[in-house]
Amino acid sequence: MDDLAALARAARDLLPQGHGLGVTDPRAAHPAFPGETVAGVAKRQSEFRAGRHAARAALAELGLPDRPIPAGADRAPIWPLGLIGSISHSDRLCLAAVGRGRGIGVDLEPAEPLEPQIHRMILSPEDRGSEGAVISGLETRLIFSAKEAAYKAQYPLSRQLFDFQTLAVTVQGDRFEARFRRDIAPFTPQSVLQGRWAQVAGHFLCVVAL
Known part of the structure; x- marks a missing residue:
C-alpha cells in the first residue's frame, strides 16, 4: 500500500x-x-x-x-x-x-521530535501531567498536532486566534482530549473537544469533529 x-x-x-x-x-x-x-x-x-x-x-x-x-x-x-x-x-x-x-x-505532522527550544511554546503545564513529567520531542509533536486539529475544529464557531497555551491535551491510547484553559466564546474553561489520532506513513494524523 x-x-x-x-x-x-x-x-x-x-x-x-x-x-x-x-x-x-x-x-x-x-x-x-x-x-x-x-x-x-x-x-x-x-x-x-x-x-x-x-x-x-x-x-x-x-x-x-x-x-x-x-x-x-x-x-x-x-x-x-x-x-x-x-x-x-x-x-x-x-x-x-x-x-x-x-x-x-x-492535522498531519511528520512523526519526528520537535526541537527542545520550542517545547515551552507548545506545552501548557497540564500537558505535562500533575507531576510535571518530562515530555519527549516526539510526544510534543503529537500534542502539537492534537492542538492544531482542535484549533481548526473550533475556529468556525469562535473565529478567534489563540496560542498553544489556550488548550491542554491529554492523550489516552488512540484518543485525546483538548480542554480550554480560558474563555474563547462560545467555549469556556473546562470545555473539552474529543479527538482521535493515528500514526501512518511516517506521520501523526489527528482528527477532531464537533
Whole structure:
C-alpha cells in the first residue's frame, strides 16, 4: 500500500461517517483552479493547489461538483454553504475532510521530535501531567498536532486566534482530549473537544469533529 492509500485508509477510520475525504501529493503538479488565488512563493502556491485539489475530491465524495474554494481574509477556506472542512499537508502528503457538522479539524505532522527550544511554546503545564513529567520531542509533536486539529475544529464557531497555551491535551491510547484553559466564546474553561489520532506513513494524523 502506498503512502496516499495508507493515509486515506487511516483518515477514514478516524473521521465520523458522512464526511468526504481527499488525499493528494503536494509534490505533484495540480493546475490552478478558476476563482482561487494565493500569494507567495512557488512552494506555497503548490501546497495551496494540492490542498484545494484534495478538498474538491472530498466534495466529490459527497456528490458535489467541482467549485472554487477561495481563501477568506483570515486565510481560512470558504466552504460551500452548509459545509465545513479542514485541510492539512506535510511536504509529501496532503488531505482534506469536508462534512456537515459544526466543525472538523484534521492535522498531519511528520512523526519526528520537535526541537527542545520550542517545547515551552507548545506545552501548557497540564500537558505535562500533575507531576510535571518530562515530555519527549516526539510526544510534543503529537500534542502539537492534537492542538492544531482542535484549533481548526473550533475556529468556525469562535473565529478567534489563540496560542498553544489556550488548550491542554491529554492523550489516552488512540484518543485525546483538548480542554480550554480560558474563555474563547462560545467555549469556556473546562470545555473539552474529543479527538482521535493515528500514526501512518511516517506521520501523526489527528482528527477532531464537533
